[in-house]
Amino acid sequence: MASALTEKLTRLVKEMRGQARITEANVQDMLREVRMALLEADVALPVVRDFVARVKDKALGQEVMGSLKPGQTLVGIVNKELAATMGEGVADINLAAQPPAVILMAGLQGAGKTTTTAKLAKHLIEKRKKKVLTVSGDVYRPAAIEQLKTVTKQAGAEWFPSTPDQKPRDIALAALDHARRHYFDVLLVDTAGRLAVDEVLMQEIRDLHAAIKPVETLFVVDAMQGQDAVNTARAFKEALPLTGIVLTKLDGDSRGGAALSVRQITGAPIKFAGVSEKIDGLEVFDAERHAGRILG
Numbered sequence: 614m615a616s617a618l619t620e621k622l623t624r625l626v627k628e629m630r631g632q633a634r635i636t637e638a639n640v641q642d643m644l645r646e647v648r649m650a651l652l653e654a655d656v657a658l659p660v661v662r663d664f665v666a667r668v669k670d671k672a673l674g675q676e677v678m679g680s681l682k683p684g685q686t687l688v689g690i691v692n693k694e695l696a697a698t699m700g701e702g703v704a705d706i707n708l709a710a711q712p713p714a715v716i717l718m719a720g721l722q723g724a725g726k727t728t729t730t731a732k733l734a735k736h737l738i739e740k741r742k743k744k745v746l747t748v749s750g751d752v753y754r755p756a757a758i759e760q761l762k763t764v765t766k767q768a769g770a771e772w773f774p775s776t777p778d779q780k781p782r783d784i785a786l787a788a789l790d791h792a793r794r795h796y797f798d799v800l801l802v803d804t805a806g807r808l809a810v811d812e813v814l815m816q817e818i819r820d821l822h823a824a825i826k827p828v829e830t831l832f833v834v835d836a837m838q839g840q841d842a843v844n845t846a847r848a849f850k851e852a853l854p855l856t857g858i859v860l861t862k863l864d865g866d867s868r869g870g871a872a873l874s875v876r877q878i879t880g881a882p883i884k885f886a887g888v889s890e891k892i893d894g895l896e897v898f899d900a901e902r903h904a905g906r907i908l909g
Protein backbone atom coordinates (compact mmCIF):
# COMPACT_ATOMS: atom_id res chain seq x y z
CA MET A 614 0.00 0.00 0.00
CA ALA A 615 1.87 3.07 -1.21
CA SER A 616 0.01 5.79 0.63
CA ALA A 617 1.32 9.25 1.42
CA LEU A 618 1.68 8.08 4.99
CA THR A 619 3.78 5.11 3.95
CA GLU A 620 6.05 7.47 2.05
CA LYS A 621 6.41 9.77 5.05
CA LEU A 622 7.20 6.85 7.31
CA THR A 623 9.70 5.47 4.86
CA ARG A 624 11.43 8.84 4.84
CA LEU A 625 11.67 8.75 8.62
CA VAL A 626 13.20 5.29 8.45
CA LYS A 627 16.20 6.69 6.65
CA GLU A 628 16.94 8.84 9.67
CA MET A 629 17.29 5.87 11.96
CA ARG A 630 19.61 3.52 10.17
CA GLY A 631 21.38 0.71 11.83
CA GLN A 632 19.05 0.19 14.75
CA ALA A 633 18.10 -3.40 15.32
CA ARG A 634 15.15 -2.80 17.57
CA ILE A 635 12.28 -0.32 17.57
CA THR A 636 12.63 1.91 20.62
CA GLU A 637 10.27 4.37 22.24
CA ALA A 638 12.43 7.26 21.09
CA ASN A 639 12.55 6.47 17.39
CA VAL A 640 8.96 5.38 17.20
CA GLN A 641 7.53 8.68 18.51
CA ASP A 642 8.01 10.63 15.26
CA MET A 643 6.38 7.92 13.28
CA LEU A 644 3.42 7.60 15.57
CA ARG A 645 2.93 11.35 15.25
CA GLU A 646 2.66 10.94 11.47
CA VAL A 647 0.18 8.09 11.88
CA ARG A 648 -1.88 10.17 14.27
CA MET A 649 -1.88 13.17 11.90
CA ALA A 650 -2.92 11.05 8.93
CA LEU A 651 -5.85 9.56 10.84
CA LEU A 652 -7.00 12.92 12.19
CA GLU A 653 -6.77 14.45 8.71
CA ALA A 654 -9.00 11.64 7.49
CA ASP A 655 -11.50 12.64 10.20
CA VAL A 656 -11.17 9.53 12.30
CA ALA A 657 -12.63 10.38 15.72
CA LEU A 658 -10.07 11.36 18.35
CA PRO A 659 -10.72 8.54 20.86
CA VAL A 660 -10.47 6.03 18.04
CA VAL A 661 -7.20 7.56 16.86
CA ARG A 662 -5.79 7.38 20.40
CA ASP A 663 -6.74 3.71 20.76
CA PHE A 664 -5.36 2.88 17.36
CA VAL A 665 -2.03 4.62 17.93
CA ALA A 666 -1.72 2.99 21.36
CA ARG A 667 -2.23 -0.45 19.83
CA VAL A 668 0.36 0.24 17.13
CA LYS A 669 2.81 1.48 19.75
CA ASP A 670 2.33 -1.62 21.92
CA LYS A 671 2.96 -3.87 18.98
CA ALA A 672 5.93 -1.89 17.74
CA LEU A 673 7.90 -1.36 20.92
CA GLY A 674 10.63 -3.84 21.53
CA GLN A 675 9.82 -5.79 18.42
CA GLU A 676 12.88 -7.36 16.87
CA VAL A 677 13.66 -6.16 13.40
CA MET A 678 13.76 -9.17 11.20
CA GLY A 679 16.60 -9.65 8.75
CA SER A 680 17.18 -6.61 6.60
CA LEU A 681 13.98 -4.83 7.64
CA LYS A 682 14.52 -1.44 9.20
CA PRO A 683 12.53 -0.38 12.27
CA GLY A 684 10.39 2.05 10.26
CA GLN A 685 9.53 -0.50 7.65
CA THR A 686 8.33 -2.76 10.40
CA LEU A 687 6.18 0.04 11.73
CA VAL A 688 4.65 0.62 8.30
CA GLY A 689 3.75 -3.06 8.30
CA ILE A 690 2.28 -2.86 11.78
CA VAL A 691 0.17 0.17 10.86
CA ASN A 692 -1.17 -1.47 7.72
CA LYS A 693 -1.89 -4.72 9.51
CA GLU A 694 -3.61 -3.02 12.41
CA LEU A 695 -5.71 -0.92 10.05
CA ALA A 696 -6.75 -4.00 8.08
CA ALA A 697 -7.56 -5.87 11.30
CA THR A 698 -9.67 -2.98 12.59
CA MET A 699 -11.49 -2.42 9.32
CA GLY A 700 -12.23 -6.09 8.86
CA GLU A 701 -10.78 -8.22 6.12
CA GLY A 702 -12.49 -9.60 3.06
CA VAL A 703 -15.95 -8.79 1.85
CA ALA A 704 -19.08 -9.15 3.94
CA ASP A 705 -22.22 -9.53 1.85
CA ILE A 706 -25.79 -9.40 3.09
CA ASN A 707 -26.83 -12.38 5.16
CA LEU A 708 -30.08 -13.89 3.89
CA ALA A 709 -29.80 -17.13 5.84
CA ALA A 710 -33.26 -17.05 7.35
CA GLN A 711 -36.61 -18.60 6.68
CA PRO A 712 -37.90 -16.32 3.86
CA PRO A 713 -38.73 -13.55 3.91
CA ALA A 714 -35.37 -12.45 5.29
CA VAL A 715 -36.05 -9.18 7.10
CA ILE A 716 -33.53 -6.33 6.91
CA LEU A 717 -33.94 -3.36 9.25
CA MET A 718 -32.42 -0.03 8.23
CA ALA A 719 -31.38 2.29 11.07
CA GLY A 720 -29.60 5.63 11.23
CA LEU A 721 -29.96 9.38 11.58
CA GLN A 722 -32.19 11.41 9.32
CA GLY A 723 -30.35 12.37 6.15
CA ALA A 724 -27.82 9.55 6.50
CA GLY A 725 -29.20 7.99 3.33
CA LYS A 726 -31.47 5.24 4.70
CA THR A 727 -34.25 5.53 2.16
CA THR A 728 -31.87 5.85 -0.76
CA THR A 729 -29.85 2.90 0.52
CA THR A 730 -32.99 0.79 1.02
CA ALA A 731 -33.76 1.15 -2.69
CA LYS A 732 -30.13 0.62 -3.72
CA LEU A 733 -30.03 -2.54 -1.64
CA ALA A 734 -33.31 -3.72 -3.16
CA LYS A 735 -31.78 -3.33 -6.60
CA HIS A 736 -28.60 -5.11 -5.52
CA LEU A 737 -30.56 -8.06 -4.12
CA ILE A 738 -32.73 -8.29 -7.23
CA GLU A 739 -29.85 -8.13 -9.69
CA LYS A 740 -27.01 -9.86 -7.86
CA ARG A 741 -28.88 -12.33 -5.69
CA LYS A 742 -32.00 -12.83 -7.86
CA LYS A 743 -34.36 -12.12 -4.99
CA LYS A 744 -37.97 -10.96 -4.88
CA VAL A 745 -37.89 -7.85 -2.70
CA LEU A 746 -40.53 -5.89 -0.81
CA THR A 747 -39.90 -2.54 0.90
CA VAL A 748 -41.89 -0.75 3.59
CA SER A 749 -41.45 2.55 5.40
CA GLY A 750 -41.98 2.85 9.14
CA ASP A 751 -41.41 6.60 9.04
CA VAL A 752 -44.80 7.73 10.31
CA TYR A 753 -43.50 11.20 11.13
CA ARG A 754 -42.77 12.28 7.59
CA PRO A 755 -45.36 11.32 4.98
CA ALA A 756 -42.90 12.57 2.36
CA ALA A 757 -40.46 9.87 3.44
CA ILE A 758 -43.06 7.18 2.74
CA GLU A 759 -43.64 8.65 -0.73
CA GLN A 760 -39.90 8.90 -1.32
CA LEU A 761 -39.50 5.20 -0.57
CA LYS A 762 -42.35 4.41 -2.96
CA THR A 763 -40.64 6.34 -5.76
CA VAL A 764 -37.18 4.87 -5.31
CA THR A 765 -38.53 1.36 -4.80
CA LYS A 766 -40.18 1.61 -8.19
CA GLN A 767 -36.86 2.73 -9.71
CA ALA A 768 -35.20 -0.30 -8.13
CA GLY A 769 -37.74 -2.66 -9.68
CA ALA A 770 -38.88 -3.89 -6.26
CA GLU A 771 -42.34 -3.80 -4.70
CA TRP A 772 -43.47 -1.34 -2.08
CA PHE A 773 -45.90 -1.98 0.77
CA PRO A 774 -48.08 1.04 1.67
CA SER A 775 -48.12 2.63 5.12
CA THR A 776 -49.75 5.75 6.57
CA PRO A 777 -48.73 8.21 9.32
CA ASP A 778 -51.62 7.17 11.59
CA GLN A 779 -50.21 3.65 11.99
CA LYS A 780 -47.67 2.41 14.50
CA PRO A 781 -44.29 1.45 12.94
CA ARG A 782 -44.52 -1.97 14.58
CA ASP A 783 -47.96 -2.65 13.08
CA ILE A 784 -46.79 -1.47 9.66
CA ALA A 785 -43.80 -3.78 9.73
CA LEU A 786 -45.84 -6.76 10.91
CA ALA A 787 -48.44 -6.18 8.18
CA ALA A 788 -45.68 -5.97 5.58
CA LEU A 789 -44.13 -9.15 6.93
CA ASP A 790 -47.44 -10.95 6.67
CA HIS A 791 -47.87 -9.70 3.10
CA ALA A 792 -44.32 -10.77 2.23
CA ARG A 793 -44.95 -14.25 3.60
CA ARG A 794 -48.21 -14.72 1.77
CA HIS A 795 -46.77 -13.50 -1.53
CA TYR A 796 -43.49 -15.40 -1.34
CA PHE A 797 -41.08 -12.50 -1.13
CA ASP A 798 -37.49 -13.50 -0.35
CA VAL A 799 -36.57 -10.24 1.37
CA LEU A 800 -38.40 -7.50 3.27
CA LEU A 801 -36.51 -4.22 3.68
CA VAL A 802 -37.83 -2.06 6.53
CA ASP A 803 -36.93 1.63 6.35
CA THR A 804 -37.33 3.52 9.62
CA ALA A 805 -37.94 7.03 10.91
CA GLY A 806 -34.94 9.31 10.77
CA ARG A 807 -33.61 10.94 13.84
CA LEU A 808 -31.99 14.34 13.63
CA ALA A 809 -30.02 13.45 16.70
CA VAL A 810 -30.06 10.50 19.01
CA ASP A 811 -33.47 10.58 20.66
CA GLU A 812 -34.55 8.14 23.39
CA VAL A 813 -38.20 7.90 22.31
CA LEU A 814 -37.28 7.02 18.76
CA MET A 815 -34.59 4.63 19.97
CA GLN A 816 -37.19 2.79 22.02
CA GLU A 817 -39.45 2.69 18.98
CA ILE A 818 -36.82 1.07 16.80
CA ARG A 819 -35.96 -1.39 19.59
CA ASP A 820 -39.63 -2.44 19.73
CA LEU A 821 -39.69 -2.71 15.96
CA HIS A 822 -36.60 -4.91 16.05
CA ALA A 823 -38.15 -7.18 18.71
CA ALA A 824 -41.34 -7.56 16.66
CA ILE A 825 -39.84 -8.40 13.27
CA LYS A 826 -36.59 -10.14 14.33
CA PRO A 827 -34.49 -9.05 11.35
CA VAL A 828 -31.64 -11.24 10.12
CA GLU A 829 -29.75 -8.04 9.30
CA THR A 830 -29.87 -4.76 11.22
CA LEU A 831 -27.92 -2.27 9.16
CA PHE A 832 -26.65 1.01 10.54
CA VAL A 833 -26.57 3.59 7.76
CA VAL A 834 -24.06 6.36 8.39
CA ASP A 835 -22.91 9.37 6.41
CA ALA A 836 -19.15 9.24 5.77
CA MET A 837 -19.08 13.03 5.88
CA GLN A 838 -20.20 12.95 9.51
CA GLY A 839 -16.58 12.66 10.56
CA GLN A 840 -16.00 13.07 14.28
CA ASP A 841 -19.71 12.88 15.20
CA ALA A 842 -20.01 9.42 13.72
CA VAL A 843 -18.65 7.95 16.95
CA ASN A 844 -21.45 9.23 19.17
CA THR A 845 -24.13 8.23 16.71
CA ALA A 846 -22.63 4.78 16.26
CA ARG A 847 -22.35 4.24 19.99
CA ALA A 848 -26.00 5.16 20.55
CA PHE A 849 -27.25 2.83 17.81
CA LYS A 850 -25.02 0.01 18.98
CA GLU A 851 -26.42 0.34 22.50
CA ALA A 852 -29.98 0.30 21.17
CA LEU A 853 -29.71 -2.48 18.60
CA PRO A 854 -27.69 -5.60 17.83
CA LEU A 855 -26.17 -4.22 14.63
CA THR A 856 -25.10 -6.80 12.06
CA GLY A 857 -23.60 -4.46 9.50
CA ILE A 858 -22.86 -0.91 8.43
CA VAL A 859 -23.52 0.99 5.23
CA LEU A 860 -21.23 3.97 4.80
CA THR A 861 -22.90 6.51 2.50
CA LYS A 862 -21.66 9.53 0.54
CA LEU A 863 -18.19 8.14 -0.02
CA ASP A 864 -18.27 9.99 -3.34
CA GLY A 865 -17.75 13.17 -1.29
CA ASP A 866 -14.27 14.46 -0.67
CA SER A 867 -13.90 13.04 2.82
CA ARG A 868 -11.10 10.55 3.35
CA GLY A 869 -13.65 8.29 4.96
CA GLY A 870 -12.18 8.12 8.45
CA ALA A 871 -15.70 7.58 9.77
CA ALA A 872 -15.32 4.01 8.56
CA LEU A 873 -12.61 3.31 11.10
CA SER A 874 -14.49 5.09 13.90
CA VAL A 875 -17.79 3.35 13.27
CA ARG A 876 -16.20 -0.01 12.74
CA GLN A 877 -14.26 0.18 15.98
CA ILE A 878 -17.19 1.44 18.06
CA THR A 879 -19.78 -1.04 16.76
CA GLY A 880 -17.59 -4.03 15.93
CA ALA A 881 -19.98 -4.65 13.02
CA PRO A 882 -18.61 -5.17 9.50
CA ILE A 883 -19.00 -2.43 6.91
CA LYS A 884 -20.93 -4.19 4.19
CA PHE A 885 -21.64 -1.52 1.60
CA ALA A 886 -20.54 1.93 0.51
CA GLY A 887 -22.83 4.53 -1.06
CA VAL A 888 -21.00 6.22 -3.91
CA SER A 889 -23.64 8.39 -5.58
CA GLU A 890 -27.19 9.63 -5.21
CA LYS A 891 -28.29 7.32 -8.00
CA ILE A 892 -30.00 4.00 -7.49
CA ASP A 893 -27.00 2.04 -8.74
CA GLY A 894 -24.55 3.95 -6.53
CA LEU A 895 -23.92 1.15 -4.06
CA GLU A 896 -20.73 -0.88 -3.86
CA VAL A 897 -19.73 -3.84 -1.77
CA PHE A 898 -17.30 -2.35 0.73
CA ASP A 899 -13.63 -3.09 0.11
CA ALA A 900 -11.83 -2.70 3.44
CA GLU A 901 -8.33 -2.87 2.04
CA ARG A 902 -8.92 -0.23 -0.60
CA HIS A 903 -10.57 1.97 1.97
CA ALA A 904 -7.65 1.63 4.37
CA GLY A 905 -5.47 3.13 1.64
CA ARG A 906 -7.84 6.05 1.27
CA ILE A 907 -7.79 6.77 5.01
CA LEU A 908 -4.00 6.78 5.08
CA GLY A 909 -4.12 9.37 2.28
Ligand code: GDP
Pocket residue numbers: 720721722723724725726727728729806861862863864865886887888889890894
Ligand atom coordinates in the same frame (compact mmCIF):
# COMPACT_ATOMS: atom_id res chain seq x y z
P1 GDP B 1 -32.64 9.30 5.09
O1 GDP B 1 -33.23 10.49 5.77
O2 GDP B 1 -31.64 8.59 5.98
O3 GDP B 1 -33.66 8.35 4.55
O4 GDP B 1 -31.76 9.84 3.88
P2 GDP B 1 -32.09 9.90 2.31
O5 GDP B 1 -32.06 8.55 1.72
O6 GDP B 1 -33.32 10.72 2.09
O7 GDP B 1 -30.79 10.66 1.79
C1 GDP B 1 -30.49 11.99 2.17
C2 GDP B 1 -29.77 12.68 1.03
O8 GDP B 1 -28.50 12.07 0.83
C3 GDP B 1 -30.49 12.58 -0.29
O9 GDP B 1 -30.36 13.80 -0.97
C4 GDP B 1 -29.76 11.47 -1.03
O10 GDP B 1 -29.84 11.60 -2.44
C5 GDP B 1 -28.35 11.66 -0.51
N1 GDP B 1 -27.54 10.43 -0.57
C6 GDP B 1 -27.80 9.23 0.00
N2 GDP B 1 -26.79 8.36 -0.23
C7 GDP B 1 -25.86 9.02 -0.96
C8 GDP B 1 -24.56 8.67 -1.50
O11 GDP B 1 -24.03 7.55 -1.34
N3 GDP B 1 -23.90 9.65 -2.18
C9 GDP B 1 -24.44 10.90 -2.34
N4 GDP B 1 -23.72 11.80 -3.01
N5 GDP B 1 -25.63 11.26 -1.84
C10 GDP B 1 -26.34 10.34 -1.16
